[in-house]
Amino acid sequence: xxxxxxLDGIPHEIIQIGENTEISSVTIDxxxxxxxxxxxxxxxxxxxxxxxxxxxxxAGAAAxxxxxxxxxxxxxxxxxxxxxxxxxxxxxxxxxxxxxxxxLRLIGVTGTNGKTTTTYFIEELLRxxxxxxxxxxxxxxxVGDTQLDIPYATSTTPDPLELHAIFAxxxxxxxxxxxxxxxxxxxxxxxxxxxxxxxxxxxNLTQDHLDFHGTMENYALAKAQLFxxxxxxxxNDDDEYTPTMLRFFxxxxxxxxxxxxxxxxxxxxxxxxxxxxxxxxxQKFHLPVSGKFNIYNILATIGTAIxxxxxxxxxxxxxxxxxxxEIRKAVSEISGVPGRIQSVPNNLGVQIFVxxxxxxxxxxxxxxxxxxxxxxxxxTLFGCGxxxxxxxRPIMGRIAGxxxxxxxxxxxxxxxxxxxxxxxxxxxxxxxxxxxxxxxxNRKDAIFAGVKMLQKGDALIIAGxxxxxxxxxxxxxxxxxxxxxxxxxxxxxx
Numbered sequence: 001x002x003x004x005x006x007l008d009g010i011p012h013e014i015i016q017i018g019e020n021t022e023i024s025s026v027t028i029d030x031x032x033x034x035x036x037x038x039x040x041x042x043x044x045x046x047x048x049x050x051x052x053x054x055x056x057x058x059a060g061a062a063a064x065x066x067x068x069x070x071x072x073x074x075x076x077x078x079x080x081x082x083x084x085x086x087x088x089x090x091x092x093x094x095x096x097x098x099x100x101x102x103x104l105r106l107i108g109v110t111g112t113n114g115k116t117t118t119t120y121f122i123e124e125l126l127r128x129x130x131x132x133x134x135x136x137x138x139x140x141x142x143v144g145d146t147q148l149d150i151p152y153a154t155s156t157t158p159d160p161l162e163l164h165a166i167f168a169x170x171x172x173x174x175x176x177x178x179x180x181x182x183x184x185x186x187x188x189x190x191x192x193x194x195x196x197x198x199x200x201x202x203x204n205l206t207q208d209h210l211d212f213h214g215t216m217e218n219y220a221l222a223k224a225q226l227f228x229x230x231x232x233x234x235x236n237d238d239d240e241y242t243p244t245m246l247r248f249f250x251x252x253x254x255x256x257x258x259x260x261x262x263x264x265x266x267x268x269x270x271x272x273x274x275x276x277x278x279x280x281x282x283q284k285f286h287l288p289v290s291g292k293f294n295i296y297n298i299l300a301t302i303g304t305a306i307x308x309x310x311x312x313x314x315x316x317x318x319x320x321x322x323x324x325x326e327i328r329k330a331v332s333e334i335s336g337v338p339g340r341i342q343s344v345p346n347n348l349g350v351q352i353f354v355x356x357x358x359x360x361x362x363x364x365x366x367x368x369x370x371x372x373x374x375x376x377x378x379x380t381l382f383g384c385g386x387x388x389x390x391x392x393r394p395i396m397g398r399i400a401g402x403x404x405x406x407x408x409x410x411x412x413x414x415x416x417x418x419x420x421x422x423x424x425x426x427x428x429x430x431x432x433x434x435x436x437x438x439x440x441x442n443r444k445d446a447i448f449a450g451v452k453m454l455q456k457g458d459a460l461i462i463a464g465x466x467x468x469x470x471x472x473x474x475x476x477x478x479x480x481x482x483x484x485x486x487x488x489x490x491x492x493x494x
Contacts, residue, residue, distance in 0.1 A: 001096060003063060003078060006038065010082065010091045015069055018078035020062040026096050026161055028089065035060030040089050041067065049085075053077070065092070090193035093160035100167035101195055104134075104175060107304060108182040108192070108230065110223045111203025113362045114297050115156075115181040118203055120337045121301040123179045128330040129305070134170040137181035139338070139467055141166045143173050157186035160193070177308075184222040192229060199307050200230030200249075201300050205241040206361030220244040234303040236296060237262040254307055256299035258292070264303050266295050273351070273373040286332045291341050291369035298331060339466025341366060344486045348493060349456035350376075354482045356466025358385060358412065360395045366461055367403040376457030377405035381450045382464050383443070384426050386417030393422065397429025404461075406453075407437035410446035412464040413472035443471060444485050451489035462486060 003021040024036030030052040033039055039056040041049030041064060053064055057074035064073075065080045065088060073079050082088040094101065109118045116138045123135045127144065134143045138156045141148045150166050152158035157180070158166060170178060182200075186192055205220055220241045227233045228248035235242045237255035246253055256264035266278040275288040276295060280302070287298050305327055336342060344352040351374060357366045363382065371378050380400045384393045400407045407430055411419040419441050430437045440446035450460045462482045465471070471480035 003038070003080075006092055006095050007080065008095055010088050010095075012065075012088070013081045015066075015079040015081050016073055016077065018062060019076045021078060023062055023096075026092060028159070028161065030056050030059075033059040033061050035062075037061045038063045038065065038092070040065045040085050040092065042085055042089070043067070065089075084190070087190040087193050090160040090190055090195075093164040094194055096161075097164040097168040100164060100171045103171045104167060105177045105308070106195060106197045107177060107179045107199045107201070107308075108197045108226050109179070109201040109203065109300070110182045110184070110187070110226045111201075111236075112206045112359055113357075113365065114203035114293060114300075115183075116356070117294065117337045117340045118201060118297045118300050119179045119181055120340075121297055121334055122201075122304050124334055125301050125305060125327070125330050126177055126179070126308075128333065129326060131177050132173075132175050134166075134173075134175040134178040135180070136163070136166060136178065143170060143175055154185075156181050157183045157191055160191055163191065182226050184219055187225040188222045192226070195229060197226065197230040199232045199234060199304050200226045201304060202227070202233070202235040202239070202242065202245045203296065203300060204236055204239045204361065205245075206359060217244075221247075224248055232307040234300055234307060236300070238296075254303045256296070256303050258295060258299075264299050264306075266299055269295060271369075271372045283328065285328055287334060288332065289334060289336050289341070290373060291365065292372070293365040293369065294341070298334065302327065302331070337467075339468070339483070341369065342466070342483060344483060344490065346490045348454060348490065350454040351459040352451065352454075352462070352486055352490070353459065354462045354466060354486060356468075357382075357463045358465075360392055360399055363396050363463055364399050364403065366463060367400065370459050370461055371403065374457070374459040376455060376459065378403070378459050378461065379406045379408065379450055379453065380404040380461045380463060381408040381410060381446055382426075382461075383410045383412030383414075383419075384422050384464070385413045386415035386419070386422055390425060393425040394429035394432075397426040398432050399429070401430040401433030401435040401437070404435055407435055408446050408450050409437055409439045410443045411441050411471070411473075412443075413468075415472050416474060419473075443480065443482075447482065447485045448489045448492065451486060451493060 001023050003023055006023055023038045026038045028040050028042050033056045039061045057077050063078035065085055067085045069081055109115050119137050123133045126133045152162040224245050224247050227245055233249045233253040235253050235255055237257040237260040255262040258266050269278040277286050339356050342354045355366045357363045409423045440449055465482050469481050470477040
């Protein structure tokens with residue numbers, strides 16, 4: 001692609017013209033530079049792409065994009081200066097792949113908890129209603145049951161070069177709707193720059209990621225950016241941060257909730273071990289997935305279907321939806337999400353759940369939900385991630401102690417921190433309660449111990465890692481699955 005076409009619509013300054021203005025590829029990784037590449041210099045916490053200009057020139061790069069000018073550059077390079085390379089990268093990616101997002105209907109879901117489950121619910125509901133849907137998030141990118149072979153480096157929301165490559169592939173596969181998790185990091189780092197979302201969904205906001213954002217206000221405002229880029233907003237009216245989410249939104253939102261007297265309010269909720277029932281607009285729904293928080297997730301999902309006018313008829317006032325059998329039937333067939341209040345089958349007469357809860361609110365939600373359907377003890381096994389927000393650790397410990405009958409503290413992903421120091425930090429919170437706890441740093445041993453102590457009627461919550469198939473110790477990811485380990489522990493008892 002000609003460099004001028006790649007830079008279309010991007011404010012920039014050409015500092016130097018090199019030998020070649022035909023671009024064969026675009027990358028932010030100096031190790032991936034090939035002859036004819038455009039290398040975009042990004043600054044991270046531990047690196048600065050501006051330090052790799054000489055090596056990429058030697059590797060055959062045709063051009064570099066910088067945020068600040070140096071005294072001199074290798075003569076073979078074209079050098080483009082922009083004000084913000086992260087922001088510019090999103091537009092470069094869109095230009096490079098031919099603006100595939102404009103050919104798709106984008107649905108973005110943001111919030112502290114519930115993003116993955118809500119995207120799964122929306123994707124499954126739309127599929128059951130006949131749409132070809134793409135899904136992007138924590139578990140990768142897929143279309144239907146086909147996982148796309150486009151890996152991305154970050155855990156939830158891809159960088160723009162990866163994201164627009166995924167969009168292009170989805171267009172090629174005939175996708176109509178794309179449902180994606182949108183993190184606060186992604187919004188703050190301009191990954192969503194230039195995109196217009198047909199629907200933006202807000203689940204909730206509780207303490208998390210303060211190591212990055214600094215304050216809850218900054219965290220909330222980062223997420224609010226999604227709704228500045230959304231045509232329709234679906235928001236949780238029970239959450240105190242909803243007004244902040246709508247600060248930059250220009251239209252009239254669709255609100256849902258349980259406590260608020262709002263347009264989509266679930267009433268007469270009943271919780272069961274294998275699902276819930278509720279009334280919505282005078283009609284009864286059955287959701288075959290447990291937990292109060294999943295009522296919120298399915299309300300957001302139904303709100304999205306309404307917003308997209310899929311199989312929902314409206315009254316003459318265009319305010320009260322008349323749900324068709326198709327939507328209610330689809331809701332009644334919604335599947336669980338791997339690692340989200342995922343039940344581990346057993347014949348011990350107990351309940352064992354694997355859940356991704358790794359924030360105070362997430363842990364509180366899962367324990368409360370399990371408590372609602374448990375007659376015996378609730379035992380909570382959890383750890384906290386290393387190199388992440390440390391202030392939430394004692395809070396999570398206190399919540400676990402207050403709501404559980406017994407706690408097991410173990411390692412999550414300690415990364416480069418001392419796992420025993422992380423556990424001690426969480427233990428400070430448990431000690432503020434009367435609940436007993438034990439420490440078992442080895443996560444496999446902890447899961448075996450938790451399963452072994454279960455008596456008939458008890459429930460064990462294995463929280464923190466959910467669907468993850470690894471444990472990150474130091475800078476290495478070792479194969480590990482909470483679900484598979486729980487199965488092994490069950491087999492050791494039978």
